[in-house]
Every structure is written in structure tokens, then in C-alpha cells.
Amino acid sequence: MLDQIHLLAAVTVLGVLEQAYFSLQVIYARRAYGISPPKVSGPPDFERVFRAQVNCSEYFSIFLAVLWQAGLFFHQGLTAALGLLYLYSRYHYFVGYKESSLGRLAPMYFSTGVRWILIGLAAVGILHFLLSHYVGMNVLLFISL
Numbered sequence: 721m722l723d724q725i726h727l728l729a730a731v732t733v734l735g736v737l738e739q740a741y742f743s744l745q746v747i748y749a750r751r752a753y754g755i756s757p758p759k760v761s762g763p764p765d766f767e768r769v770f771r772a773q774v775n776c777s778e779y780f781s782i783f784l785a786v787l788w789q790a791g792l793f794f795h796q797g798l799t800a801a802l803g804l805l806y807l808y809s810r811y812h813y814f815v816g817y818k819e820s821s822l823g824r825l826a827p828m829y830f831s832t833g834v835r836w837i838l839i840g841l842a843a844v845g846i847l848h849f850l851l852s853h854y855v856g857m858n859v860l861l862f863i864s865l
Contacts, residue, residue, distance in 0.1 A: 727800035793845025
């Protein structure tokens with residue numbers, strides 16, 4: 721069983737570490753700009769770091785759900801590679817947003833595309849499982865035609 725999920729687990733741990741890094745950046749920005757919790761507004765430089773971290777956190781649960789579904793029902797290797805690509809693009813999103821609000825756009829669009837690909841792979845994998853398990857139909861034969 722573990723050989724079927726080890727890549728997904730590794731990407732998940734990397735994603736958690738990335739989220740921790742983003743959270744630390746907010747702590748450092750709070751100290752640098754003198755913004756004590758629970759305040760969430762301040763200089764634009766602080767607000768960009770804060771928003772970048774919040775935005776990444778908001779999408780992290782969606783990413784994890786489709787990462788595991790696509791990996792379990794479609795293909796672990798391809799899904800893990802896409803997961804790494806997603807994490808890389810979210811890092812660039814964070815760094816770009818930290819510099820300027822326009823710097824977030826290209827990585828945001830890219831990570832959104834990767835997320836939709838993962839959603840598509842998960843949907844195809846789950847559909848294939850349901851149809852083959854309950855109806856006896858192999859959807860992958862129709863796709864390969």
C-alpha cells in the first residue's frame with residue numbers, strides 16, 4: 721500500500737512545509753512593520769505578505785483533496801509531478817505578491833491551471849473506478865479511441 725502513496729505523501733509534507741514558510745513570513749512582516757495580532761492592516765508591504773499567505777492557505781485544502789484523489793484514482797507519479805509544479809508556482813505567487821500585486825498574476829494563473837488539471841485527472845479516475853466497479857465499463861478504452 722505504501723508504495724502506492726509515498727509520492728503523494730512526500731508532496732503533502734512539502735506543501736505543509738511551504739505553508740509553514742508562508743506563515744513565518746507573515747510573522748517576520750508583523751515584526752518588521754510593528755503590526756500586532758489581531759490587526760491585519762498596515763503598510764501595503766505588510767498587507768501583500770499577509771494576503772499572499774492567506775490566499776495560499778485558502779487554496780491549500782482544495783489542492784490536497786484533488787492531489788490525493790487524482791493520485792489514488794488516476795496515477796500517483798503524474799499527480800505528484802503536477803503537485804510539485806503547483807507548489808513551485810504557489811511559491812512564485814507568494815514571492816511575486818510580496819513584491820507587487822501585479823507580480824502574483826502569472827503564477828496565480830499557472831497554479832490555477834495546474835489545479836484544474838488535477839481536478840480533471842481526479843474526475844476521470846473516479847469516474848473510471850465507479851463505472852468499472854459498478855457497471856463493468858472501462859472508460860479508458862473509450863478515451864484511447
